[in-house]
Amino acid sequence: MLKLEAYSKAYSGHTIIERSDLEIPMGIHWVKGQNGSGKSTLFRSIGGIIPFDGNILWKEKDLKKNPVAYRLCVNLGEAEPLYPEFLSGWDILKFVAEAKRAEEGQLFAFGELFGSDQYWKQPIGTYSSGMTKKIGIIAAFLGSPELILLDEPLVTLDKVSIQKLVDLILEKYKKESVSFLLSSHQDTALEALPITQFYEVKYGRIYEQNTLSDLG
Numbered sequence: 266m267l268k269l270e271a272y273s274k275a276y277s278g279h280t281i282i283e284r285s286d287l288e289i290p291m292g293i294h295w296v297k298g299q300n301g302s303g304k305s306t307l308f309r310s311i312g313g314i315i316p317f318d319g320n321i322l323w324k325e326k327d328l329k330k331n332p333v334a335y336r337l338c339v340n341l342g343e344a345e346p347l348y349p350e351f352l353s354g355w356d357i358l359k360f361v362a363e364a365k366r367a368e369e370g371q372l373f374a375f376g377e378l379f380g381s382d383q384y385w386k387q388p389i390g391t392y393s394s395g396m397t398k399k400i401g402i403i404a405a406f407l408g409s410p411e412l413i414l415l416d417e418p419l420v421t422l423d424k425v426s427i428q429k430l431v432d433l434i435l436e437k438y439k440k441e442s443v444s445f446l447l448s449s450h451q452d453t454a455l456e457a458l459p460i461t462q463f464y465e466v467k468y469g470r471i472y473e474q475n476t477l478s479d480l481g
């Protein structure tokens with residue numbers, strides 16, 4: 266279970282998002298919200314890549330007190346991953362695989378699945394946005410994560426890759442009980458997933474919603 270305690274995030278003294286107490290159960294969850302509502306800010310906080318006020322815990326592992334143990338359990342795939350252009354996708358993924366203590370062969374299996382092994386030795390500066398996005402998605406699955414945050418995972422992916430990603434999410438959820446927090450403005454592909462809980466980010470707050478139609 267993911268716990269947010271007295272969570273808030275401000276930029277330049279202006280609070281973007283806050284929630285005093287939130288418990289997100291295991292499962293596949295879908296976070297929605299209008300542009301600029303704070304979804305990516307929330308994902309980056311939970312992913313441990315930006316500072317925030319309050320506490321975030323995954324199964325009692327406190328992100329601030331046990332940063333390494335927490336980050337071995339929680340992976341983030343950013344909406345628009347930004348990498349140094351002179352590095353190759355392989356450089357990035359090898360580094361992430363090591364940091365996340367990925368089993369040997371896992372990186373090659375994901376590279377083959379998404380076809381990224383065909384281009385990952387080239388510098389990232391030469392990639393299309395979809396090619397870069399796939400590097401970010403593979404990075405989010407490396408290691409043995411128990412929670413994977415995927416911020417706008419479908420953007421720039423082609424139909425075939427979207428289907429592969431949806432199938433991979435389902436497989437990880439069913440076979441390894443991996444939980445997911447997904448944000449997406451695109452509805453149709455994700456509707457195939459068994460969504461446990463919907464959340465809406467609105468007016469700087471996070472609201473639980475019962476169904477997709479409840480979301481504004």
Ligand SMILES: Nc1ncnc2c1ncn2[C@@H]1O[C@H](COP(=O)(O)OP(=O)(O)OP(=O)(O)O)[C@@H](O)[C@H]1O
Pocket residue numbers: 276277281298299300301302303304305306307344
């Ligand atoms: N590094 C930053 N510095 C200052 N303000 C920021 C920063 N990052 C985000 N913001 C602001 O925080 C607010 C929420 O941004 P965020 O990217 O979290 O929204 P979002 O819900 O993910 O939007 P979208 O659906 O368009 O991706 C916006 O008003 C944005 O301008």
